[in-house]
Amino acid sequence: MKKIVVFSGAGLSAESGLKTFRDGGGLWEEFDINEVATPEAWAKNPALVLKFYNLRKAQILNASPNLAHIAIAELEKDYDVHVITQNIDDLHERAGSSKIIHLHGEILKVRSSINPELIKGHKEDLALGEKSEDGSQLRPHIEWFGESVPEMDRAIKTMVNAEIVIVVGTSLNVYPAAGLIQYAPTNAQFFIVDPVEINYTSLRKVTFLRTSATKGIPQIAESLKKEIKVV
Ligand code: APR
Numbered sequence: 001m002k003k004i005v006v007f008s009g010a011g012l013s014a015e016s017g018l019k020t021f022r023d024g025g026g027l028w029e030e031f032d033i034n035e036v037a038t039p040e041a042w043a044k045n046p047a048l049v050l051k052f053y054n055l056r057k058a059q060i061l062n063a064s065p066n067l068a069h070i071a072i073a074e075l076e077k078d079y080d081v082h083v084i085t086q087n088i089d090d091l092h093e094r095a096g097s098s099k100i101i102h103l104h105g106e107i108l109k110v111r112s113s114i115n116p117e118l119i120k121g122h123k124e125d126l127a128l129g130e131k132s133e134d135g136s137q138l139r140p141h142i143e144w145f146g147e148s149v150p151e152m153d154r155a156i157k158t159m160v161n162a163e164i165v166i167v168v169g170t171s172l173n174v175y176p177a178a179g180l181i182q183y184a185p186t187n188a189q190f191f192i193v194d195p196v197e198i199n200y201t202s203l204r205k206v207t208f209l210r211t212s213a214t215k216g217i218p219q220i221a222e223s224l225k226k227e228i229k230v231v
Contacts, residue, residue: 011169
């Protein structure tokens, strides 16, 4: 089976009703990153950080996977599909994808605020005073701005032998995540799905689908299915 790597961002979940970050009306217009998504914010006002992530958790629990998430999961019938996502929602999981790397963490998990290995599931609101087994305050299992991206090595290893790369719903603004696509082999078949032109310069041949995820991803899946039939 040919290996597909899907690299997704907030735009993939936009049609599930979840806000992106940098579009008009995006989350970073509503909230100040430095107040809710950095280790300094956590040290200064943990209650505000928990309020921000509890709000997003409730929205995600109320959201459902859209046609794009489902089409990505269905590609697993004919391809070896690996999802690398910047998204902290569980919509890829709920759509049925089986190999998923979350570069920026997972909102339905929490962890010790001193030992990042102590992680556990937590679907309810997280409150001050809820402790990890090591006695520290539990925090969202999210990689904040300025923190390392521990899953980056695993993501690079996944990308280096991709035969097909599908980039969907990301402005490619945030590193090191955005640098991941440079690790794909030069001869990999590249697709980018986004309603707007994103700043992606490369010597590669890229098929841009200037459309939404729920239109573009099923189109790609259709064309890849035909490729299978031809072979
Ligand atoms: N279908 C496909 N793409 C869409 C759609 C849609 N329906 N709606 C918006 N987009 C595109 C936008 O045009 C934009 O290029 O999705 C992209 C969203 O970009 P961002 O809001 O910057 O989100 P993302 O790239 O995921 O941000 C990366 O930044 O704030 C951090 O940790 C956060 O993981 C996030 C990271």
